[in-house]
Amino acid sequence: MTEIFKQTNDIYLSSKWQEKYTGLCVGFSTRRGGISDAPFDQLNMGLHVADEPENVLSNREILAKTISFPLDRWVIGEQVHHTNIKVVEQNDLGKGTRSMEDDVKGDDGLITNKKDVLCAAFFADCVPLYFYDPITQYVGLAHAGWKGTVNRIADKMVKQFVRNGTDPANLHVMIGPSISGQYYEVDERVTQHMDREHAEKVTRKISENKFLLDLKQLNTEILLQSGVLRHNIDITKYCTFRDKELFFSYRRDHGKTGRMLGFIGMTKDRT
Numbered sequence: 001m002t003e004i005f006k007q008t009n010d011i012y013l014s015s016k017w018q019e020k021y022t023g024l025c026v027g028f029s030t031r032r033g034g035i036s037d038a039p040f041d042q043l044n045m046g047l048h049v050a051d052e053p054e055n056v057l058s059n060r061e062i063l064a065k066t067i068s069f070p071l072d073r074w075v076i077g078e079q080v081h082h083t084n085i086k087v088v089e090q091n092d093l094g095k096g097t098r099s100m101e102d103d104v105k106g107d108d109g110l111i112t113n114k115k116d117v118l119c120a121a122f123f124a125d126c127v128p129l130y131f132y133d134p135i136t137q138y139v140g141l142a143h144a145g146w147k148g149t150v151n152r153i154a155d156k157m158v159k160q161f162v163r164n165g166t167d168p169a170n171l172h173v174m175i176g177p178s179i180s181g182q183y184y185e186v187d188e189r190v191t192q193h194m195d196r197e198h199a200e201k202v203t204r205k206i207s208e209n210k211f212l213l214d215l216k217q218l219n220t221e222i223l224l225q226s227g228v229l230r231h232n233i234d235i236t237k238y239c240t241f242r243d244k245e246l247f248f249s250y251r252r253d254h255g256k257t258g259r260m261l262g263f264i265g266m267t268k269d270r271t
Contacts, residue, residue, distance in 0.1 A: 004174055004234040007246070009033075011043065011066045013238070015174060017132060024139070025069050025118065026130060026264040028176050030246045034059040036258060044248070044258030046122050047100050051258065057098060060261075069265060071097050074118045077107045081145050083153040085109035085160045088117055096120075108148050109157050111140040111164065118265035124250040125184075125240050127215050128176035128262035129154055133166045139264045144219055146186065150193035154219045158226040168227030176262055177238035179251060181214030184241075194218070 005013040010032040017024050034043030035058050040051040043059050064071040075088050076096030086092075086107040095102050110119035113136060121128065121143045131140035142148070142157050158168055181202070187209050191199055202218040203211045216235050223233055240247040240260075248257040 003237055005176065005236050005238060009066065011063055013177070015130070016234075017130075017172070017174065021132070021134060023267045024132065024264070025067055025267060026132075026139075026174075027067065028123075028128060028263075029063055029261040031248050031258060031260065032246070034062060039253060039256045040248075040258040043260075045261040046124075046259030048122075049258060060097065063261065067263070069118045069263075069267075073116050073265070074120050074263075075110060075112075076120045076122075077110050077143065080108065081143075081147040082108055083148055083151050083156050085111060085142075085153075085156060087160070087164070088112035088114065088119060090114055090117070093117060108144070109140065109142040109153060109160070111138060111157070111160055112265075113138045113164070115266050115268040118263050120261050120263040122259040123176075123178065123240070123262055124248045124257055124259050125179040127178040127219055129157065129219060130174040130176060130262070130264050131157055131161060132172045132264070133161060133170055134172070135167070135170045136161075136165045137266060138164055138166060139266055141262055141264050143262075144215070146190050146213070146215065149215055149218055149222070150190070152222055154222040155226040158223065158228060169229055169232075171228050172232045173223055173228055173234070175216050175219055175233070175235045177236055177240055177243075177247060177260070178215060179241045179249065180239035181212055181217065183239065183251065184213050184215060186211055186213045198222075 012029045015026045036044040036055045119141045126145040129142040202214045
């Protein structure tokens with residue numbers, strides 16, 4: 001399978017969607033090219049970690065300039081490991097971009113069909129789910145940790161697209177850089193939330209009450225159940241845990257680390 005993300009510079013990975021669909025801005029930041037000090041070196045995007053706020057804002061401006069999408073056109077969700085979804089409107093512009101006080105509260109999924117609006121969320125092992133319907137022109141981004149995944153945020157995103165006029169057969173989904181199954185150890189506290197069919201496909205027992213869980217594959221299975229066609233689902237090979245030169249990892253770095261930014265939006269100059 002061809003890799004869906006490619007590194008064109010130090011700042012972020014771009015998506016093959018940008019080559020196929022004119023006007024889409026979609027990608028995933030790296031840890032490189034910013035000004036933050038260790039352990040948040042260099043391009044930390046998260047204000048909610050113990051980094052210097054002025055460094056984080058500078059890093060966001062660096063990314064905004066690199067992707068040609070002004071910071072005041074971003075909308076950032078809070079990410080609380082739930083499954084709430086926000087339909088973003090023009091009056092949400094700028095939320096969460098310079099302060100956590102005004103971010104989109106309690107939502108791990110963002111959807112919009114408004115042009116020049118960038119939906120964004122933070123990641124450091126959790127799964128970024130990117131959505132695009134070329135017919136209705138809706139885009140979306142979901143933050144899927146294990147809680148969001150087993151509580152089926154992928155399915156809830158699909159349902160929200162359907163409520164907004166999407167046929168699931170037209171919906172394209174990318175599963176972005178996150179921790180891979182070979183590194184993500186969990187216990188029965190996690191696996192008990194899955195049905196047996198899914199558990200057998202996406203987990204491997206390694207010892208008593210210890211399992212390896214493939215979150216990317218579990219989200220894929222849920223998307224297929226939700227009516228998304230298999231050939232419309234792309235999965236990256238990048239791993240936040242393994243690829244330490246490119247990414248922060250909450251697991252690998254024992255919680256003392258920065259955050260990457262996943263983002264998607266549509267510009268007005270689409271033809």
